[in-house]
Amino acid sequence: xxxxTQPDARVTVSEGASLQLRCKYSYSGTPYLFxxxxxxxQGLQLLLKYYSGDPVVQGVNGFEAxxxxxxxxxxxxxxxxxxxxxxxxxxxxxxTGNYKYVFGAGTRLKVIA
Amino acid sequence: EAAVTQSPRSKVAVTGGKVTxxxxxxxxHDYMYWYRQDTGHGLRLIHYSYVADSTEKGDIPDGxxxxxxxxxxxxxILELxxxxxxxxxxxxxxxTGSNSDYxxxxxxxxxxx
Numbered sequence: 001x002x003x004x005t006q007p008d009a010r011v012t013v014s015e016g017a018s019l020q021l022r023c024k025y026s027y028s029g030t031p032y033l034f035x036x037x038x039x040x041x042q043g044l045q046l047l048l049k050y051y052s053g054d055p056v057v058q059g060v061n062g063f064e065a066x067x068x069x070x071x072x073x074x075x076x077x078x079x080x081x082x083x084x085x086x087x088x089x090x091x092x093x094x095x096t097g098n099y100k101y102v103f104g105a106g107t108r109l110k111v112i113a
Numbered sequence: 114e115a116a117v118t119q120s121p122r123s124k125v126a127v128t129g130g131k132v133t134x135x136x137x138x139x140x141x142h143d144y145m146y147w148y149r150q151d152t153g154h155g156l157r158l159i160h161y162s163y164v165a166d167s168t169e170k171g172d173i174p175d176g177x178x179x180x181x182x183x184x185x186x187x188x189x190i191l192e193l194x195x196x197x198x199x200x201x202x203x204x205x206x207x208x209t210g211s212n213s214d215y216x217x218x219x220x221x222x223x224x225x226x
Contacts, residue, residue, distance in 0.1 A: 004155075006155075009153070034214075036215075036217075041219070041220075042219055042220075043117070043203060043205075043217030043218050043219045043220055044156075044203070044205075044215070044217045045217070046214055046215070049214065090155060090156070094213075099144050099163075099207055099209065099213050100146075100158055100161065100171070101156075101158075101215065103148075103155040103156040103157075104155050105153055105154055105155040106155050
């Protein structure tokens with residue numbers, strides 16, 4: 001069965017520092033992978049997605065992620081975080097030919113001054 | 114602008130009562146979904162639908178019913194609300210193929226007392 005693991009429930013970083021949020025998935029085929037962000041009292045918004053091709057995908061607001069098949073990982077990165085990046089970040093996987101997503105438990109990011 | 118609108122934004126229900134959560138999309142998407150969000154569990158799929166007048170069970174359907182009377186509208190029904198159904202509920206819609214990214218509503222906070 002598919003699963004997504006985000007091992008860090010909470011991450012705190014200083015403004016201007018680099019960021020990596022970890023995501024590992026379990027899926028036997030080639031997955032479609034996503035990162036979503038949820039700001040307080042809002043729905044989830046798509047940050048970036050990987051379907052195929054270049055394993056490094058660029059998203060909005062300077063975020064990027066790298067698909068590493070050998071490690072079953074899809075970590076999210078940002079070179080320099082801003083206080084407005086404080087939010088909950090979800091990694092998700094979708095099977096090819098199936099439009100249902102499986103979400104990780106989320107990582108709550110806090111950016112401090 | 115295409116959107117997913119949920120109502121109500123929040124609700125307090127009594128145990129054993131009936132609750133209906135509504136979702137309306139203007140994306141012209143075929144698929145609609147209901148997820149619940151609990152701390153530590155991320156989002157879990159309750160029901161989904163890929164065509165009007167048809168619904169499918171997701172991963173945690175027990176205690177919930179769904180109704181899709183039209184392409185635009187998708188309701189989640191709790192016939193006998195229970196304390197364990199206190200959560201935030203998200204509706205989402207998606208197309209197919211290259212248009213299969215999810216668009217989420219802002220969520221409904223349900224408190225069952």
